[in-house]
Amino acid sequence: MEVNPHNSMAHGAHADEHAHGHSHDHHGHDHDHDHEDNFWSKYIFSTDHKMIAKQYLNVAIFMGFLAMFMSLIFRMQLAWPDAKLPFLEDVIGKWGKDGKLDPGFYLALVTIHGTIMVFFVLTAGLSGTFSNLLIPLQLGARDMASGFLNALSFWFFALSSIIMLFSLGIETGPASGGWTVYPPLSALPQAIPGSGLGMTLWLVSMVFFIASSLLGSINYISTIINLRTKGMAMTRMPLTIWAFFITAILGVLSFPVLLAAALLLVFDRSFGTSFYLSDIFIDGAPLDHAGGSPILYQHLFWFLGHPEVYIVLLPALGLASEVISVNSRKPIFGYKAMIGSMLVIAFLSFIVWGHHMFVTGMNPFLGSVFVFTTLLVAIPSAVKVFNYITTLWRGNIQFTPQMLFGIGLVSTFITGGLTGIILGDSALDINVHDTYFVVAHFHIVMGSSAIFGMFAGVYHWFPKMYGRLMNKKLGYIHFWLTLIGLYGTFFPMHFLGLAGVPRRYYANTAYDGFANLININHVVTVFAIIGGLAQFIFLFNFYYSIKNGKKSSQNPWKSNTLEWTTPIEHLHGNWPGAIPEVHRWPYDYGKPGAKEDFICQTVPFSETPESNTPHDH
Amino acid sequence: MNILLILAVVFGTLVLVRLANVAALASKLSGENEEAEQESANRWNSIGMIAFLIIGLSVMVYIMNLYLPLTLPKAASEHGEAIDGLMKINWTVLFITFFITQILLFFFAYKYRYNKNRRSFYFHDNNKLEAIWTIIPTIVLAALITTGMSEWNEITKKSASMKGIVVQIYAKQFDFTARYAGKDNKLGSSFFRSITDTNPLGIDSSDAATADDLIAKELVLPKGVEVQLMINSRDVIHSVYLPHFRVQMNAVPGMTTRFAFKPTKTTAEMQKETGNPKFEFIMLCNKICGVAHYNMKMPVRVVEPAEYEEWLKTQSAVFPKEEAAAAATPAPADSAATSMSK
Numbered sequence: 038m039e040v041n042p043h044n045s046m047a048h049g050a051h052a053d054e055h056a057h058g059h060s061h062d063h064h065g066h067d068h069d070h071d072h073e074d075n076f077w078s079k080y081i082f083s084t085d086h087k088m089i090a091k092q093y094l095n096v097a098i099f100m101g102f103l104a105m106f107m108s109l110i111f112r113m114q115l116a117w118p119d120a121k122l123p124f125l126e127d128v129i130g131k132w133g134k135d136g137k138l139d140p141g142f143y144l145a146l147v148t149i150h151g152t153i154m155v156f157f158v159l160t161a162g163l164s165g166t167f168s169n170l171l172i173p174l175q176l177g178a179r180d181m182a183s184g185f186l187n188a189l190s191f192w193f194f195a196l197s198s199i200i201m202l203f204s205l206g207i208e209t210g211p212a213s214g215g216w217t218v219y220p221p222l223s224a225l226p227q228a229i230p231g232s233g234l235g236m237t238l239w240l241v242s243m244v245f246f247i248a249s250s251l252l253g254s255i256n257y258i259s260t261i262i263n264l265r266t267k268g269m270a271m272t273r274m275p276l277t278i279w280a281f282f283i284t285a286i287l288g289v290l291s292f293p294v295l296l297a298a299a300l301l302l303v304f305d306r307s308f309g310t311s312f313y314l315s316d317i318f319i320d321g322a323p324l325d326h327a328g329g330s331p332i333l334y335q336h337l338f339w340f341l342g343h344p345e346v347y348i349v350l351l352p353a354l355g356l357a358s359e360v361i362s363v364n365s366r367k368p369i370f371g372y373k374a375m376i377g378s379m380l381v382i383a384f385l386s387f388i389v390w391g392h393h394m395f396v397t398g399m400n401p402f403l404g405s406v407f408v409f410t411t412l413l414v415a416i417p418s419a420v421k422v423f424n425y426i427t428t429l430w431r432g433n434i435q436f437t438p439q440m441l442f443g444i445g446l447v448s449t450f451i452t453g454g455l456t457g458i459i460l461g462d463s464a465l466d467i468n469v470h471d472t473y474f475v476v477a478h479f480h481i482v483m484g485s486s487a488i489f490g491m492f493a494g495v496y497h498w499f500p501k502m503y504g505r506l507m508n509k510k511l512g513y514i515h516f517w518l519t520l521i522g523l524y525g526t527f528f529p530m531h532f533l534g535l536a537g538v539p540r541r542y543y544a545n546t547a548y549d550g551f552a553n554l555i556n557i558n559h560v561v562t563v564f565a566i567i568g569g570l571a572q573f574i575f576l577f578n579f580y581y582s583i584k585n586g587k588k589s590s591q592n593p594w595k596s597n598t599l600e601w602t603t604p605i606e607h608l609h610g611n612w613p614g615a616i617p618e619v620h621r622w623p624y625d626y627g628k629p630g631a632k633e634d635f636i637c638q639t640v641p642f643s644e645t646p647e648s649n650t651p652h653d654h
Numbered sequence: 655m656n657i658l659l660i661l662a663v664v665f666g667t668l669v670l671v672r673l674a675n676v677a678a679l680a681s682k683l684s685g686e687n688e689e690a691e692q693e694s695a696n697r698w699n700s701i702g703m704i705a706f707l708i709i710g711l712s713v714m715v716y717i718m719n720l721y722l723p724l725t726l727p728k729a730a731s732e733h734g735e736a737i738d739g740l741m742k743i744n745w746t747v748l749f750i751t752f753f754i755t756q757i758l759l760f761f762f763a764y765k766y767r768y769n770k771n772r773r774s775f776y777f778h779d780n781n782k783l784e785a786i787w788t789i790i791p792t793i794v795l796a797a798l799i800t801t802g803m804s805e806w807n808e809i810t811k812k813s814a815s816m817k818g819i820v821v822q823i824y825a826k827q828f829d830f831t832a833r834y835a836g837k838d839n840k841l842g843s844s845f846f847r848s849i850t851d852t853n854p855l856g857i858d859s860s861d862a863a864t865a866d867d868l869i870a871k872e873l874v875l876p877k878g879v880e881v882q883l884m885i886n887s888r889d890v891i892h893s894v895y896l897p898h899f900r901v902q903m904n905a906v907p908g909m910t911t912r913f914a915f916k917p918t919k920t921t922a923e924m925q926k927e928t929g930n931p932k933f934e935f936i937m938l939c940n941k942i943c944g945v946a947h948y949n950m951k952m953p954v955r956v957v958e959p960a961e962y963e964e965w966l967k968t969q970s971a972v973f974p975k976e977e978a979a980a981a982a983t984p985a986p987a988d989s990a991a992t993s994m995s996k
Contacts, residue, residue, distance in 0.1 A: 141945040215942045221907060222890040222943060228827065229944045315908025316846040318856070319827075319889045323847045331891055331906055365766070367774035374784050396893065397904045398885075398911030401810030405803045412799045419791040420784065422755060427783065429762040431775035435692065436699035436767065444703070444763050451755045455748045458795075462802035464809060465741055468726075468734075468900040471893060471940045509695060511673070517702060524710065529717060535725035537897030539940040542948035548936045553724055577670045627774035634773060 084184030087607050089191050090170035091502055094495070096198055097162025101488075102576065103202075104153035107146045109569050114138045116555070116562035118544040132210070140543040144213040145231050147541055149205065151216030152239070156246055157201070159349040159487045161194050164250075164288075167352060167494050168257045168281040170502065174600035175275050177266025177617055179610040182259040186252050193249035197242045204238035212239035215541060217342070220313035220334050224305045227320040237306070240299050247296045254285035254292075261285075266599070268619035273638070275598050275623040276369060279376050280355020283383045284348050290387070291344040298337035305329070332397055339390035346483050347386045351379060353490020354421065354450075357443045360493045361425060363596050364440035365432030366634050368624035371424040378417035378424075385414050395463040396470050404463045411461035418454050422447060433627065433634070437594070438512025442493035445520050446486050453482020456531065474534025477527045485523050492519075495579070500593050504605045505586030511578040515571055522568020529557050595635050597623050602639060621653070693768070700767035707760035711753075726897055727928050730935070730956065732916040733809045734900035740805055747794060812914040818880030821873070823937075823952075824855050825885070825892035825905035827944050830937060830952040831855060832873045834966065836866030842972070846888055856888075859973050868969040873937055873954045876962035877920050885911045895940035896954060898924070904941055917956045924956075 083089060110129070113122060125133030132142035169187065173180055181187045204211040213231030214223040218239065226233040261282045265274070274282075304310040311326030313334045318324070362369040369375060391399060391407035425447045434440065456478040459465050469475065492515075499507050536554055538545055545551040545558075592601040599619070603611050617639045625636040631648035642653050729735045766774075812818075820835035833855065835841045842857050842864025849856035857864055875881050885894050887905035894913070895902045903913040925933045939950035957965065 140948070144942065144945065144947070219891055219941075225890070228890050317889055317907050318846045318849045323849065327908070330908060332909075365774060366768070368776065368778035370778060371780075371784055372778060396902045397891075398906055398909060401806070401814070404810070405806055408803055408806065409799055412795050412802075415795055416788060416791050420788055423783075423787040426755065426758050426762060427777075429759070429766060431777065432762075432766045433769065433772055433774040434696070434700070434763060434767050436696045437692075441699060444759065447759055448756060451752065451759070455752055458748060458798065459741070459744055462740075462744065462798065462806075464737055464802050464805040465744060467809070467902050468737065468897060470902055471895075509691075511670070513695065513699060517706075520706070528714065529721065532717075532721040532725055535722075537726050537895075537938075539895065539938055539948075541942045544948055547938060547949055547951045549932065549934070550936065557721060557724070573666065574670065577667060581671065624778065627776050629773070629776050 082188060084180070084188045085607070085609055086169045086173050086181045086184070086187060087502070087611075089187050090166050092191050093161060093165030093169060093194070094502070096195060097158050097166065098576070098579070100153050100157040100198060101162065102572070104150045104158065105569055105572060107150040107153075109566060110138065111143055111146045111150070112562040112565045114143060114543070115545075116558045118546070138543075141213060141230055142210055143543045144215070144229070144541065145211045145235070148213050148216055148218075148231070149201070149211050152212075153201065154484065155216060155345065155349065156243070157194075157198060159484070159491070160250065160345070161246070163349065163352045163487060163491050163494075164257075164281065164284055165191070165194065165253060166491075167277070167356060167498070168253065168285070170498060171275075171277055171600060172257055172260050172281055173264070174501070174603060174611060175278055175598050175623075176261065176264060176269055177599050177612075177619065178260060178264035179612070179616070181256050182264060183256055186256050190249045190252035190256065193245045193252065197245035197249060200238055200242040200245065204235050204242070207234050207238070209233045209235055211235040217335075217338060218302070219338075220302055220305060220331055221317055224302060224313060225317070225319055225324075237303075240303055240306075243299055244296065247292045247299075250288050250292050254288040257281055257285040258289065266616050266619055272373075273619055273622045276358035276372070276375055277352075277355040280351045280358070280379060283379050284351045284355075287344045287348050287351075287383055287386065291341040291348075294337055295341035298334055298341070301337075302334065332394070332399065335394050335397060336390070339393045340387075342393065343390040344383075344386040346479075347382055349483055349487045350450075350490075351383070353446060353487040353493075354379070356490045356494040356497070357425070357446045359598070360439045360443040360497050361428055361447075362624055362626060363497075363594050364435045364437055364443070365428055366435065366626045367428060367432040368626055369424070370427040371420070372622070372624060374420055375424055378420045381417040382414060385410060385417075389414060389461075392461050392463070392466070395466045408461060408463045412458060414461075415454065415458055418450070422451055422454075435594075437496065438507070438509055438516055439493040439496035441513065441516040441520075442489045442496065445516065446489040446493065448520075449481050449485040449489060449523070453478055453480075453486065457482060468537070469534050471540055472534035473530050473538050473540055476540050477530035477534060480530075481523070481527050485527070489519075492516075492575070497594065498600075499579075499582065499586075500589035500605075501600055501603075503583045503586070504589055504607075505582050506589050506593060507578050507582045507586055511574050515574045515578065518571030518574070519568055522564050522571055525564025526561050526568060529560050533557055533561075595633075597625060597635050597637050599638055602637065689770075696767045700764045703760045704764035707757065707764075711756075727924065729898070729900050730917055730919040730924060731899040731901065732918055733805075733812070734898075734915070735918070736805055736808070737900045740801060743801065744798060747798065812880070813882070813912045815914065816882060818882040818914055818916075819876070820882045820884060821875075822855075822884045822886065823873075823894050823905065825887040825894070825939070825943075825950075826854075827889050828939070828946040828950040829871075830873075830892075830894070830939075830950070832870045832952070833857075833972070834868040834870065834969065835863075836868055838863055838866055841884065842867050844886075849888065853973075855972070857972050864972055867972045868966065869972055870969050871952070873952055874962060874965050875917050875954070875956050876959040877917055877923075877956050879959060879962075880914060880916045883913045883915075885913070890943050891941050892939045892943045892950065893941035895938045896935070897938070898935050902940060920956045920958060 121136035123136045125136050125138060132139045209230045211231060212218060212235045213229055222228050223232050223236050261278060301312040305313050311329040313331050314324060314326045314329045316327055358369050358375060389407060389411040391403055392411040395404050460475060460478055496507055496512055533554060538551055589605060591605055599617060602617050604613060619638045620641040621638055623638050627634045628636060628648045636645060642649050729738050820839050820841060822833040822841050824831040824833060840863040842861035844855055844857045846856050885903055885905045887907045889907060892905040893902060894905055899915055899917060901913050901915050903911050921935060925931050935954035937952040937954050939947060
């Protein structure tokens with residue numbers, strides 16, 4: 038792998054400068070012209086954070102579409118279980134023989150859809166893209182603390198994606214025990230074919246994924262702590278950066294636990310241990326390994342698994358905060374409360390994992406404890422929602438596509454968050470646990486909100502990534518179809534759950550009482566297809582605009598933050614001259630008395646006597 | 655089929671390219687009229703916001719009327735009725751919150767669309783407001799937490815009490831077996847290494863408590879009597895889910911889980927109540943357990959206690975008498991101790 042020595046040296050120098058608080062004035066970017074980029078160093082093995090962000094985004098878009106295709110296939114199976122879908126055999130080969138989806142492959146699709154969406158799209162795609170793009174740009178740093186580690190992080194991610202994709206093509210099929218891969222099912226190839234080689238590849242892929250995530254997170258944290266430009270106090274950081282910061286800390290603390298869970302599972306599968314196995318009789322013979330506990334795995338898994346929800350959600354909320362404030366032309370309401378509530382959510386996320394385990398036979402007293410901690414999460418979440426709404430109140434709203442997605446995010450965050458109160462209440466959870474009610478809940482609160490945040494981010498920072506604007510009209514169509522598609526898909530799904538339909542069923546034929554629910558499944562699938570098709574508008578808009586979009590001005594959204602002070606054309610080190618200095622918080626929109634309705638962070642108070650308030654110094 | 659698909663994709667892309675080009679051309683023709691374009695976008699999208707709110711909420715109410723009758727009927731167990739009651743309280747609170755917040759969100763989005771002659775209200779902090787929307791949710795949640803926790807304690811206390819008719823639910827890929835504890839209300843011990851073709855539950859025939867145990871492929875329960883489910887699995891995790899009774903508990907290999915409940919309605923009464931003469935209770939597996947997961951189930955019937963006693967008499971013993979002596983391959987003494995927590 039090629040590492041650009043000029044860059045790394047330059048970074049070292051910046052770090053020093055920042056540490057000593059020297060001025061940045063003499064920092065001409067002298068290494069701009071003394072190296073040449075070839076295709077490989079520019080697009081593939083780049084250590085430039087902006088390029089790495091784009092790499093992440095492009096891989097995530099690819100993975101996202103793949104996972105979406107999978108969901109459409111199994112949604113069609115659920116809506117038309119008796120129909121023959123002739124194209125299936127063309128698309129998935131032997132798993133769709135004669136147009137009938139194989140029940141085992143159905144489970145594989147469900148499993149890989151979840152894995153890709155949660156980890157590859159919403160974790161790596163969201164944090165990887167926007168933490169990489171925005172942390173140096175919004176903080177006034179020339180690059181990440183370590184460009185090399187950053188590139189390594191992406192390449193671990195790419196490797197992990199390739200292994201996961203490879204597992205789709207093997208003889209016994211990919212992992213198919215659900216995205217949570219609970220043992221003993223995932224530990225015993227005798228129990229399900231997908232727990233053979235497919236599961237091994239899943240685990241290997243996740244090990245690389247975790248390594249990638251940790252490298253990324255450590256880099257984000259050190260950059261945010263060390264490389265802020267002069268004047269960029271923590272309390273002047275945009276909420277995006279706060280969100281990425283807290284997310285990275287969550288990742289560093291929780292992903293190692295998933296790694297531990299995965300390694301123990303590898304041992305159980307391959308090296309004859311029995312951490313998770315006990316009293317098992319399978320395939321006509323008792324299993325020699327005994328004395329473990331499958332519940333141990335669940336504790337370890339959800340110790341990551343729940344913070345993971347916020348690893349996915351917080352960056353989206355951070356992006357939405359920025360987008361909503363900019364497009365409301367109004368400061369975000371309750372900046373400090375927003376930071377505080379994110380910190381509280383992050384803290385609580387470590388002590389609520391047991392709410393995924395109310396009916397596993399976990400000690401009932403523990404259940405009560407987890408009810409208490411879980412429902413507390415609703416308080417900081419409510420604060421965030423009310424703050425978003427108050428930001429809109431008496432704003433001056435520019436309806437750009439990113440603003441629409443920002444508003445959509447708040448809506449889904451409310452809807453999905455509220456049903457979470459039912460699921461977090463152990464007594465109520467008994468009857469909806471593992472039903473479609475859960476599926477509906479997390480697709481709205483986590484899936485939709487996070488993907489809306491991601492879309493908001495893409496539309497907003499596309500000019501920063503590619504120097505051009507995405508087409509707005511297509512953006513509007515994309516938003517409305519997506520919003521309608523997702524509510525149409527996931528709102529009716531709650532009723533399936535309330536009717537007692539278990540998730541991960543290949544067909545609802547087991548019980549006659551489910552027969553009259555087929556209409557709901559039709560509705561759900563039709564809206565899923567509408568929502569899915571709408572994404573092609575985005576796909577087209579994205580790649581079309583890279584080459585043919587309207588050229589962007591330097592600050593197309595009239596934004597205050599530092600990334601819009603860099604030139605449109607990308608260059609290593611971000612700013613051609615000195616790094617700008619920061620004099621105020623990022624949310625001076627619509628300030629009374631000001632000449633314009635925004636004042637960039639780089640403008641000192643001495644230049645704005647007309648709008649200064651008594652607190653501004 | 656393939657050609658059609660490819661044609662559709664190509665055609666769709668061409669249409670999009672055309673649309674984008676037209677849009678780009680149009681904006682060029684209108685000169686530097688970006689502002690006017692944004693103004694029109696603001697108008698249409700803000701109208702979209704209020705339209706989505708009104709139409710969305712109406713459709714929601716319509717769908718609820720349509721689909722709620724398809725959801726589970728009223729609970730058929732004692733604790734289930736309490737859960738239903740609690741659910742109602744929760745839904746009330748959630749719906750009020752839902753309506754208030756969504757209406758504010760979309761209405762503000764509609765009302766405060768951009769106007770170049772207006773400045774937004776520079777309003778970034780207000781401790782009183784922050785306090786209000788911290789304290790009110792806290793109070794409401796305190797109420798929900800307390801009621802939820804106390805109901806949970808009620809339910810789990812019963813499971814810990816070990817009262818009621820003991821029935822073992824034994825799960826394996828891909829079926830359930832019920833074992834009734836018989837007159838002594840005690841299950842004979844079992845051990846996974848004792849499992850054979852003729853003894854699929856690995857039951858210890860030398861255990862005195864085994865003698866009166868009965869095996870059934872259907873779960874029949876007496877109305878109005880507490881039942882104590884003792885749940886085991888021999889391969890992977892399954893879940894015993896009885897939606898009509900609001901009962902769910904995982905079956906975990908290596909441990910015994912429990913759930914106690916009291917059925918309050920017979921199958922016949924449910925048929926009358928739901929107006930569906932074919933209504934049956936059901937037990938489903940609700941934890942992904944393998945390829946045939948979706949077919950793993952057990953029929954459930956609730957009958958009057960007298961009928962239950964009659965039914966019980968017709969069920970077969972674990973070891974029919976003549977076989978009992980022959981099948982007695984006593985499990986090692988130490989293994990019996992680890993088998994079932996009693």
